[in-house]
Amino acid sequence: MVIEMSLALLDNLKLTPNELLVVTLIRHKEFTILSDFLKKEYSQTQMSDLFSKLVKLEYLTSTSFLQNYHDYSRCRLSNKIYSSLKTEDLFEEFLEEYPKSVVRTDNVIDYLRTDQKHCSQIYLLQTKNSRARHDHIMKCLKFETNKRTKDGSMKFMVRMGKWLTSEAWKAYEDEINNTVITQSYGTNIE
Numbered sequence: 001m002v003i004e005m006s007l008a009l010l011d012n013l014k015l016t017p018n019e020l021l022v023v024t025l026i027r028h029k030e031f032t033i034l035s036d037f038l039k040k041e042y043s044q045t046q047m048s049d050l051f052s053k054l055v056k057l058e059y060l061t062s063t064s065f066l067q068n069y070h071d072y073s074r075c076r077l078s079n080k081i082y083s084s085l086k087t088e089d090l091f092e093e094f095l096e097e098y099p100k101s102v103v104r105t106d107n108v109i110d111y112l113r114t115d116q117k118h119c120s121q122i123y124l125l126q127t128k129n130s131r132a133r134h135d136h137i138m139k140c141l142k143f144e145t146n147k148r149t150k151d152g153s154m155k156f157m158v159r160m161g162k163w164l165t166s167e168a169w170k171a172y173e174d175e176i177n178n179t180v181i182t183q184s185y186g187t188n189i190e
Contacts (some may be wrong), residue, residue, distance in 0.1 A: 013084055014057065019050060023059060023081060028096060031072040051075075090127055091133040095160075097141055101138045102157050112159045124163045140169035143176050 005017055013020065018041060025034040038047055054060040059081040101111045114118075127133045148154040158168065 009084070013059075013081070019053070022050065023054070023085075025079065026060075026072065026075045027077055027082075027085065029073075029100075034072050062075050090131070091123045091127065094123055094134070094138065094141070095119075097138060097145075098160050098163075099145060099154070099157055102155050104155050110159075113156060114159055115161050119160050119164055122161070126164060126167070137169050140172045140176060144169070147172075147175075 005020055009068065010017065010020060014030070024036065025031075025037065042050060051060065058078055061076045061078045094111065095116065099112050101109050104110050127137065145154070145157070148157060157163075158166075162168075
């Protein structure tokens with residue numbers, strides 16, 4: 001993993017390089033690397049101070065993590081920090097959101113982010129470098145991964161290349177856009 005840091009970004013976010021590294025590792029869901037880094041660099045008190053600072057700056061939304069410092073997967077970054085870290089590379093944002101791997105029904109780990117160079121070209125063709133189209137695809141992807149996680153069907157998630165070429169996000173457009181309005185008998189006044 002290559003992480004670039006700009007001094008302007010550090011100043012803007014009011015973070016030290018180590019703190020930005022922690023945020024970046026949470027963002028990329030690299031929890032084992034994060035755990036190793038924190039164990040080497042911070043005492044328990046310093047870790048507590050670090051996460052309290054991130055919550056105070058409103059960069060972390062999940063405070064349930066503060067009760068158990070060893071389960072980093074409970075950390076959730078806020079929209080405030082995501083918008084500050086947003087890049088101009090649309091595919092990079094898509095890549096960060098797409099699941100890395102799944103455990104298939106036969107208990108074999110399948111890595112989903114294969115052939116990234118080819119996928120990046122497909123993604124450019126699909127989005128036509130439009131931020132609005134990209135945001136729509138991202139919304140559909142997040143909806144699909146949340147739905148699959150809830151109903152336990154994440155094991156059926158396809159590899160990134162197939163997801164892009166088959167335009168799989170279109171299967172979820174209707175579900176996202178359909179807001180069922182139910183009315184009870186007698187609620188309309190004529």
